[in-house]
Amino acid sequence: MKIKDIITPFSAWSNIVVKPVTIKDPLNERPGAERYRGFHKNDIEACIGCGTCEVICENAAIDLVPVEGKDASSGDSGLRPMVDYGRCCWCALCVDVCTTKSLTMSNEYTWVSTEGDDFRYTPGVDDKAWNNNELGWKKPDYELLPLSREVMDEEHASERVGSFIEIVKGYSLKQAEKEADRCVSCGICIATCPAHMDIPGYIRAIREKDYEQGLRILYETNPLPEICGRVCTHRCEEVCSIGYQGDAVAIRWLKRFIADQVPFDQYKRILGLDSLKESGKNVAIIGAGPAGISAAYYLRTLGYGVHIFEAKEKPGGMTMYGIPKYRLPIEQLDAEIGLLEEMGVTISYNTKVGKDVMFNDLRQKFDALFVGIGFEVPYQMAITGEEFKGSIQAIDFLRRVNQGERPDLGHRVVVIGGGNVAMDAARVSRRLGTEVVVLYRRRIEDMPADPEEIEGAEHEGVKFFTQTIPVQINADERGNVKSITYLKAEMVDDPKGGRPRPVAIEGSQTILEVSTIIGAIGQEADYGFLDSESAKMLTVERGRMKVDKSNQTDIPGVFAGGDAVNKTADAISAIADGYRAAKGIDKMLGSND
């Protein structure tokens, strides 16, 4: 043994008087830096549970979990991220990629616990000492996600106002792939889509260049993708995660892209429609609009014989007779109807139920019925002078133009209303070479029309007079419309607590010279097709047929869908109704085997 070995234990005692290098109170003496990447925080009200943080984490340290008090709703999965600090490496990619900027990191770096499970928690839900820390890592200025949408090529307003050629030109391959790359596959859009289409699925198909698979995914829930890819109300885009900080993914245009890639003569093969089973049961469908077409397609794939009765000479309902050709060229619908006929669906045109065939007879002859009659009867404007020549209804006007007529509208058209039908009437009138004014009772922000349609109308020179209430239509000595009298409106509080309502201001009469007035205030259904016995059984509330969750009405074996049932009154909701009713009919008829 050496001398040093004997002295060292005693010299070690000198450390007692040496100041320690460790810090007893680290946070107060050495707080985390301003942008330190410490333990996570989450604003759970701003968070939508998209799961992009979970996907990007290289260490699988994040799981989206249900939390109490948070239910799934439109635009929110109801889940929130839980972080496991046994795996987290504090790289902050989860924060950098957060679509809503809700996820951040505090500058807290010390946490002592003897329980290993404590180090796995849900930020913003589990209460932590650092929840109110202002400092820490927040999403930086640079952007990991591509926030700008691929711009869709469109006909310029000054050129398109002179013709009915389709405004939207469609994405090129490169544009579609770039746009598809923007999708983070969170699936938040699926619940909001009335048809619950597998949107991330078909967008992935574009990225993978597998258009046949994309088409199959589209047709799982929507047999009219070419139509929806052009005129859908795209509620999905309103809740798109990317839309929180940038432009929503162009889901509608991507749907159209897939449909445009696949030659129509391949549809039957790709969709596996070459051989369909036959159940031996038959279903009658009243109305060949989107709801009826959708019900027909899914019923046929389930093996039912299908016979559609359509009162008009062509199928499509409002998509054929109401939506102008600059939004939806007619050829698209021909292809999709052609597919139905190839599948063996029978369509009788110019056949009105209640006149050419009786509703009661259909109930006797068929195993089930689906009613998709739409809202074909316009509401009256109900003002003095409505009967004068030159005062017309929008849906009649649009039908005539779609059938090839080019009516002379004179020097100025006034369109009354603020919905999509009013915008269609206004923009079609512009294309017929006339000055157009829209009179709308409420404010511009109250207009129910698609904002793109309102903007398109403005670019095409349509003038908007908001907070105006028409009260009288005036005619010349020959009974032709010559002017319209309207009052200005002030907005007052809604007694029911909703949006403000317009009230006419006494003495504010204004007379506007006009040659044609087009009413577009809304439509209702025509229930004249029902026999008296069936009419007694059917429940109609505020103009719409009451149905259960499988779209069955109060008449046994009679299902319904479309505008005469749902309140959203768009093609995708009608398509969803048709799908649900087909499943409901299948369940009913299958249970009778």
Next chain:
Amino acid sequence: MKPFENIEEIIKFAIDSEQEAYDFYTSLAHKTSSIQMKDIFLGYALEEAGHKKKLESIQQSRQFVAQSEKIQNLKIADYIVEIEPGPDMTYQEALIVAMKKEKAAFKLYSDLADLSTDNLLKSLFHTLAQEEAKHKLRFELEYDDIILKDN
């Protein structure tokens, strides 16, 4: 119409008016061929029956609570055309008929309130007018929400 001499006469007149309205809607319900409209007319008739019951309780208790609250007037009834009531009315037409009827009743009671020199009678007429204004507002709100949804 001979002038009202006392409150009892006024209340009786109001009750008879509600009964007349009840009979009017019930008759339409029996005549209409539309199952939707039948239920709607019966619903309106029930509402009129409710108004009548309220007036009968005033008649029995010989008391009423003066209505000071100003009922909102959307003025929709002022500018739409008169509709000839009939069994084949559409929902839109039924709403117009109903709101015009309530407006006429409101105007009647308002005019009677203006003509009255007795403060108590004036107050009663005013209260009845405001009740009719409430009924009119109900139909105007429905019209604004359903028929004018796109306008």
